[in-house]
Amino acid sequence: MQNPIIDMRYRSSVMRNAGRFGGSIFKIATVAAALSGLLLEDSLAHAEQKQAHRGMTAPSQKAGHPAYYIPGEVLVKFKDEASRSAIASLSADMGAKEVRAMSVNATVxxxxxxxxxxxxxxxxxxxxxxxxxxxxEPNYLYWLQIIPNDTQFDSLWGLHNIGQTVDGTAGKTDADIDAPEAWDISTGSPNVIVAVIDSGIAYDHPDLAPNIWTNPGEIPGNGIDDDGNGLVDDVHGWDFSANDSDPIDPVDLNPEGNPGHGTHLAGIIAGAGNNGTGVTGVMWTAKLMALKAGGVNRFLSTTAIVSAINYAVTNHARVINASFAGPDCSQALYDAVSVANDADILFVAAAGNGGTDVIGDDNDSTPNFPANFSAPTVCDGQQKAALANVIAVAATDQNDRLASFSNFGATTVQVAAPGVRIISTKPTSNVTNVLLHNFDSNPTGLGYVFGGTNSTWGITNSASSSQPNSLTDSPNGNYRDSTDSFAVGPVFTTEGRRGCRLDSRVRFQTEQEFDQVFPETSKDSGTTWEPLRPLTGDSEAQFVPFTWGDIADGVAGSRFRFRFVSDKTMVFDGVYLDDIRIACTAGLPSGTTDYQFLQGTSMATPHVAGLAGLLLSVNPNLTVSQLRNAILSTVDRKPSLGGKVSAGGRINARAALSSVAAYFTVTTNKAGAGTGSVISDSPGIDCLRWEVPAR
Incomplete structure (x- = not known):
C-alpha cells in the first residue's frame, strides 16, 4: 500500500496494464520479487497471435490494452426471433453450458x-x-474509483475546508462542497435509498449501521425467500460476487488487496451525522443498499455488476454509486445502466485514475467504462447514445486543483468533487482462520485429491514458504504441455461466518498468459465450480502473498481446488502453494479506530452520489434530468477544471440544494393565526416573506 494513492505495482517482462477498482489506483501485470500480480488470459496481443493462423480477428475492442475478463465465460444476447432449438444447437456446437441467464430490459x-x-x-x-x-462478449472485469459533533469532522476537508492541515497537507479555504451550508437546508432522509455497487459494506460499523438499508420484504435469518425474488435472506442487499446473502466488505491485508473500498465510499455518502462518532457523510441520514459485486481482489465482473443494477432497480434505489472502471465497453452493462435510466435512477460513475504512470488520462480519447456512457460511445463497433442518467466524476485536491491521478474529459467527464486524502469508515481488520494448510505436518492427511489431464500434483520439499513442504503441480521438474490438472482441497464450512476469502503464499513460473493457475470454488462439496482470479508469469523464485478471491459465506459444503492449465508449447517450473488459508471477518469495526485515508476518483464519486441523495431528501419527486441539472448547473467554476470537465467546476452542495428548495409550506399553531407559506426568493432561502391567507 502506498500513500497518497492506493497503488499496486507489478513488474512484467511482457507488458504493464492499468486496472482500476473504484478510482483507487493500482496496476496489474506479473508479480516480481515481493508483490503478487495477475494478467488474465487472452489479452489483445496474445489473442491476436493465437487467432492469426486461424484467420480470425480478436474481439478486443481497441488496440493499446488487453481485455480483462473471467476465463472460460461468454455473455450472449440472442435476437428476439431466435428459437430455443437454434440457441441450444449453437451453444452445443460451441461447447458452451449455460450457467445463468439475466433479464435486462425484458430481454435475456x-x-x-x-x-x-x-x-x-x-x-x-x-x-x-x-x-x-x-x-x-466476454464477461468483462472492472476495477476497484450546521457543523456536526462527529469527532473527526475537522479532517473532512472535502465537506468543510478552512485551510486546515489534513494528513500532512494544508488546504485552501472554501475548496470544499459547502456541506455545512447545505445542511442548513437538509441533512438527508431515511426515505432516500442509495445503492453502493462495490466490494460490499461493513454494515455493522457504528458510523454506518444507522443508515443501512433493510429489505422490508425479507425476514432476517429464517432461510426463506420471503419476498420471492429468488434470493434468500437478502436483508441488506446481496453478494453478487460470491452469490450469497452477506454483502459484508472484507479487508485484505495483502499489499494488492481490498482496503475496505465499499465501506469507505459508504461513509462518504452517508456516515451517520451528529452522532458524536468518527465521521459524517454528505448525508447524515439515508439508506445505503449494499450490493457487493467484487471483493478482496478488487475485481468486479460484468455479470455481478449487471445483477446488482437490476437489484437496485427492483428495490427502488434512486441513486447508484459506481466507483469502478475499466477500458472495455460491455453492451450488457450499457443495457443495464439504460434500464436504470428508464427507472429514473441516477448513475454516478468514477472517471478513473489514469494508466500505469498514475497520471490522469483524457477519457475523450481513452475511454473508461461505465463513466463514458455519459457521452456517445462505441461498443464493439456499435454506436451507443449517451445515457442521460450517468454523471462521470473527476477528483480534486485540497486546493481545488484537478488531482494528478484523475482522469478528465471535456465531453465525457461532467464534474469534479473532492477525492484526495479523504478519511472515511473502514471494516475491521480482524480475521479468524477457518482453514490453514502449511503442508508441514502430515500433509497427506489434509485430504487433497489430485486429477485431470497430465496431472503431476503432489507435495514437495524442494521449495516452501514455511519449511519444509508445499503443494505443487509438478514436483519432479517442469510441468507438461497440454495440462489441465487440479488439486482439490477438503470440504469445509463457512456457516456462521462472513467476509470469507481464500489466500496463500505462492511461487510460480509459467509461460506468460498462455499457462496459468487459478482456483475454483464450490458451494456443493465439489459438484459444480466457479473460477476465481488466475495467475500467470514469473514470481522470480519468490513466495509472495496472494489473495485469490471471496468464498461464499454461510455454506456447509464449501470446497476449493487449484487448477493448472497449459498450452502445447513451452513449459516451466510451475506453481508452488503454501500457507493456504480460508480467513473470515471476526468481530465488529470500532467507532474509534476503524477509519482510514484513501484517495482516487472512487472517493470523489460518492460526494456526488451523496449530494444527489440530499437533493432527493428536499424533493423526492425530482427526475434524473432535474437531479443532473441541479448538480451540474450549480458548480463552483474553477480555472483548473476548465476544459477538463464539461461543467467546468467542482460540486457545490448548498447551491445545488438551493436550486431545488424553492417552496416550503408550514402550519402554525399560534392562537388566532391561520396557515401560511414560507416562500423562498431565488436562489436561496435567506430572504423570506410571510403570507397569511385572507380570513
Whole structure:
C-alpha cells in the first residue's frame, strides 16, 4: 500500500496494464520479487497471435490494452426471433453450458461456461457471426474509483475546508462542497435509498449501521425467500460476487488487496451525522443498499455488476454509486445502466485514475467504462447514445486543483468533487482462520485429491514458504504441455461466518498468459465450480502473498481446488502453494479506530452520489434530468477544471440544494393565526416573506 494513492505495482517482462477498482489506483501485470500480480488470459496481443493462423480477428475492442475478463465465460444476447432449438444447437456446437441467464430490459442475456474446446476469443467471434445473435462478449472485469459533533469532522476537508492541515497537507479555504451550508437546508432522509455497487459494506460499523438499508420484504435469518425474488435472506442487499446473502466488505491485508473500498465510499455518502462518532457523510441520514459485486481482489465482473443494477432497480434505489472502471465497453452493462435510466435512477460513475504512470488520462480519447456512457460511445463497433442518467466524476485536491491521478474529459467527464486524502469508515481488520494448510505436518492427511489431464500434483520439499513442504503441480521438474490438472482441497464450512476469502503464499513460473493457475470454488462439496482470479508469469523464485478471491459465506459444503492449465508449447517450473488459508471477518469495526485515508476518483464519486441523495431528501419527486441539472448547473467554476470537465467546476452542495428548495409550506399553531407559506426568493432561502391567507 502506498500513500497518497492506493497503488499496486507489478513488474512484467511482457507488458504493464492499468486496472482500476473504484478510482483507487493500482496496476496489474506479473508479480516480481515481493508483490503478487495477475494478467488474465487472452489479452489483445496474445489473442491476436493465437487467432492469426486461424484467420480470425480478436474481439478486443481497441488496440493499446488487453481485455480483462473471467476465463472460460461468454455473455450472449440472442435476437428476439431466435428459437430455443437454434440457441441450444449453437451453444452445443460451441461447447458452451449455460450457467445463468439475466433479464435486462425484458430481454435475456445468457451467461455460458465454455468446455475448453474454444478460447473465449474464438467463442465470441463464432457467436457474433451467427445471424441469431444480437451481440456476444466476454464477461468483462472492472476495477476497484450546521457543523456536526462527529469527532473527526475537522479532517473532512472535502465537506468543510478552512485551510486546515489534513494528513500532512494544508488546504485552501472554501475548496470544499459547502456541506455545512447545505445542511442548513437538509441533512438527508431515511426515505432516500442509495445503492453502493462495490466490494460490499461493513454494515455493522457504528458510523454506518444507522443508515443501512433493510429489505422490508425479507425476514432476517429464517432461510426463506420471503419476498420471492429468488434470493434468500437478502436483508441488506446481496453478494453478487460470491452469490450469497452477506454483502459484508472484507479487508485484505495483502499489499494488492481490498482496503475496505465499499465501506469507505459508504461513509462518504452517508456516515451517520451528529452522532458524536468518527465521521459524517454528505448525508447524515439515508439508506445505503449494499450490493457487493467484487471483493478482496478488487475485481468486479460484468455479470455481478449487471445483477446488482437490476437489484437496485427492483428495490427502488434512486441513486447508484459506481466507483469502478475499466477500458472495455460491455453492451450488457450499457443495457443495464439504460434500464436504470428508464427507472429514473441516477448513475454516478468514477472517471478513473489514469494508466500505469498514475497520471490522469483524457477519457475523450481513452475511454473508461461505465463513466463514458455519459457521452456517445462505441461498443464493439456499435454506436451507443449517451445515457442521460450517468454523471462521470473527476477528483480534486485540497486546493481545488484537478488531482494528478484523475482522469478528465471535456465531453465525457461532467464534474469534479473532492477525492484526495479523504478519511472515511473502514471494516475491521480482524480475521479468524477457518482453514490453514502449511503442508508441514502430515500433509497427506489434509485430504487433497489430485486429477485431470497430465496431472503431476503432489507435495514437495524442494521449495516452501514455511519449511519444509508445499503443494505443487509438478514436483519432479517442469510441468507438461497440454495440462489441465487440479488439486482439490477438503470440504469445509463457512456457516456462521462472513467476509470469507481464500489466500496463500505462492511461487510460480509459467509461460506468460498462455499457462496459468487459478482456483475454483464450490458451494456443493465439489459438484459444480466457479473460477476465481488466475495467475500467470514469473514470481522470480519468490513466495509472495496472494489473495485469490471471496468464498461464499454461510455454506456447509464449501470446497476449493487449484487448477493448472497449459498450452502445447513451452513449459516451466510451475506453481508452488503454501500457507493456504480460508480467513473470515471476526468481530465488529470500532467507532474509534476503524477509519482510514484513501484517495482516487472512487472517493470523489460518492460526494456526488451523496449530494444527489440530499437533493432527493428536499424533493423526492425530482427526475434524473432535474437531479443532473441541479448538480451540474450549480458548480463552483474553477480555472483548473476548465476544459477538463464539461461543467467546468467542482460540486457545490448548498447551491445545488438551493436550486431545488424553492417552496416550503408550514402550519402554525399560534392562537388566532391561520396557515401560511414560507416562500423562498431565488436562489436561496435567506430572504423570506410571510403570507397569511385572507380570513
Amino acid at each position: 442475456i445468457h451467461r455460458y461456461k465454455l468446455d475448453g474446446t474454444l478460447s473465449v476469443d474464438e467463442a465470441v467471434l463464432k457467436y457474433r457471426r451467427d445471424p441469431a445473435v444480437e451481440y456476444a
